[in-house]
Amino acid sequence: MMQVKINGAVAELPDNCSVKELLLARKLPPDVVIIELNGEIINRGKWESLKLNPNDSLELIRIISGG
Amino acid sequence: MSDKLVIGGRQIDSRLFMGTGKFADYRLIPEVIRASKAQVVTVALRRVDFGTPEENMLKYLPPDIILMPNTSGARNAAEAIRIARIAREAGCGNWVKIEIVSDQKYLMPDNFETVKAIEVLVKEGFIVLPYMSPDLMAAKRMAEAGAAAIMPLGAPIGTNRGLKTRELIQILISEIDLPIIVDAGIGRPSEAAEAMEIGAAAVLVNTAVATADNPVLMAEAFGLAVEAGRKAYLSGPGSTQRFAEASSPLTGFLRNEESEK
Numbered sequence: 001m002m003q004v005k006i007n008g009a010v011a012e013l014p015d016n017c018s019v020k021e022l023l024l025a026r027k028l029p030p031d032v033v034i035i036e037l038n039g040e041i042i043n044r045g046k047w048e049s050l051k052l053n054p055n056d057s058l059e060l061i062r063i064i065s066g067g
Numbered sequence: 068m069s070d071k072l073v074i075g076g077r078q079i080d081s082r083l084f085m086g087t088g089k090f091a092d093y094r095l096i097p098e099v100i101r102a103s104k105a106q107v108v109t110v111a112l113r114r115v116d117f118g119t120p121e122e123n124m125l126k127y128l129p130p131d132i133i134l135m136p137n138t139s140g141a142r143n144a145a146e147a148i149r150i151a152r153i154a155r156e157a158g159c160g161n162w163v164k165i166e167i168v169s170d171q172k173y174l175m176p177d178n179f180e181t182v183k184a185i186e187v188l189v190k191e192g193f194i195v196l197p198y199m200s201p202d203l204m205a206a207k208r209m210a211e212a213g214a215a216a217i218m219p220l221g222a223p224i225g226t227n228r229g230l231k232t233r234e235l236i237q238i239l240i241s242e243i244d245l246p247i248i249v250d251a252g253i254g255r256p257s258e259a260a261e262a263m264e265i266g267a268a269a270v271l272v273n274t275a276v277a278t279a280d281n282p283v284l285m286a287e288a289f290g291l292a293v294e295a296g297r298k299a300y301l302s303g304p305g306s307t308q309r310f311a312e313a314s315s316p317l318t319g320f321l322r323n324e325e326s327e328k
Contacts, residue, residue, distance in 0.1 A: 007114045032123045034114060034157040041156040059114065061153055065124050066111025066137055067086025067092065067224070067251075067273030 002054040019047040022058075034061040070301060072268055074246060075162065075194030075215045077133060082263065083293040084135070084248065085286070086273025087124070089225075095282055096127045104282050105274070105288035107133045107269075109164055112150055112157075115138065137164040144183035151188050163188060164218065164250075165197040174224045178205035181213055181231045189213030198250050201235035206243050218271065221262065222252025225274045229258040233265065240266040240304065256285075256292030263296025264304070 001012050006022075013022060019042060023030055034044045036059035041049060052058070072079040084151055085105035087096050093120050100108060108128060128134070141147035144167065151163040165188070167180045170322045181197045181319035182205065188195050194215045199205060201219035222228035229238070229252065240247045246268030253259050270293055279285035 011185055026117060028115060029123065032213055034112075034153055035154065041153060043156075048163070061108050061112055061157075062115050062127055063091060063123075063136070063157060063159070064156075065087035065111050067088040067271075 002052075004052055004055065005057040006043065007058070007060055013052060016051050019050050019058075020053065022052065025041070026060075028060070032062050034063075035059070069299075070297070072246060074196070077194075079106055079269070080134070081290070081293075082269040082297055083259070083290050084109070084250075084271035085276070086271060088273050089277035090282065093122060093124055093127045096124075097129060098283045099276060099286040100129060100132065103290040104133070105286075105290070107135050107162075107165075107271075109137050109271070109273070110159070111137050111139050111291055112154055120181070133162060134159045135162045135164050138164045139166045139168070139200075141165075141167050141184075142169040143167060143177070144180045144187070145300040147180070147325045148187050151184075151193060152191075155193070161192055162194045162196065165195055176200055176220070179210075180200060181205075182208045185209055185212040185214050196248065201232045201239055203235075203238050203242055206239050210243055212243050214245060216248050216268065217243055218248045218250035220251040221249045221258065222254075226250045226252055227254025227275055227278070228252055229254055230261050233261070234250075236262070236267065237265055242296045256288045259289055260292040260296035260299070263293055264299045266300055267296075269293070 002015055003010055004013055038057050081104045083103050083105045084107040085103050086109045090096055136159045137145035138150040141150055147165050147167050155161055164185050165181050167177045168174050176198050178199050185195050185197055196211050196216045196218055197214050198218045206217045222231040248269040249262040249267045250271040253270055254273050254275045262270050272289055276285045278281050
């Protein structure tokens with residue numbers, strides 16, 4: 001297991017977890033999520049191949065209603 | 068008469084811009100947009116909330132609208148710039164409403180930080196529409212920085228108090244060579260019409276529609292009011308006077324005495 005930060009909170013993930021696996025584990029429909037990894041936006045096409053590393057910082061963002 | 072609003076090279080057919088916040092149900096949103104005829108529609112970005120199921124709100128928006136993500140939640144230029152970049156990456160297009168607020172009581176926009184954000188985002192190709200406190204010098208700086216329009220508040224966000232800043236907005240309309248869009252505070256269609264009558268290019272409403280008992284009907288009312296106000300502005304209203312001036316001729320009255328020559 002490894003520790004990463006997700007939206008500011010520490011989380012435990014399996015080693016070599018990909019971004020896509022993280023979304024599946026958290027039951028997040030991929031079409032609603034935007035992902036920043038260590039401050040950089042990760043293109044959707046890379047979610048499957050991109051493996052997370054210990055101490056990575058992830059921001060999971062969504063579009064909501066607003067004025 | 069041709070009367071088109073063009074912002075960022077796009078022709079906008081409706082001068083009513085619509086926010087999507089505070090609706091009791093996302094399913095109301097497409098009906099509200101249809102009833103209002105709004106073409107520019109705002110959305111916001113937030114962190115995923117793992118506690119509540121996520122729904123893709125974009126699927127409720129008609130495909131032919133112009134999406135205008137806002138940077139709400141940003142407290143300074145850097146945070147607003149980050150949100151704008153994320154929104155564009157997420158497929159929201161290159162329009163952005165800059166909204167930078169650090170005052171939690173009145174939610175007053177920070178004009179100084181907003182100028183900084185505009186300077187950066189315009190260089191990155193964004194069409195930037197800043198929400199701002201109606202101050203002429205700040206609006207000039209925003210125009211110089213490349214803003215595509217200026218969006219002064221009519222009253223604090225969500226207050227439904229109307230065009231409290233009317234005099235200041237009139238100064239912007241007369242001095243700034245960009246569309247002036249009244250954003251925030253408009254609570255009634257009559258106030259939207261008033262903004263349009265004094266020469267605003269458009270009006271952005273959200274709370275007034277979302278908190279009405281019948282949001283769809285209120286959306287339609289706002290659409291009609293904005294159209295009416297715009298036509299009134301274009302028609303060149305007559306002047307006001309202190310004393311009465313009869314609308315009917317003051318000769319040939321049907322009286323017993325002889326008519327005066």
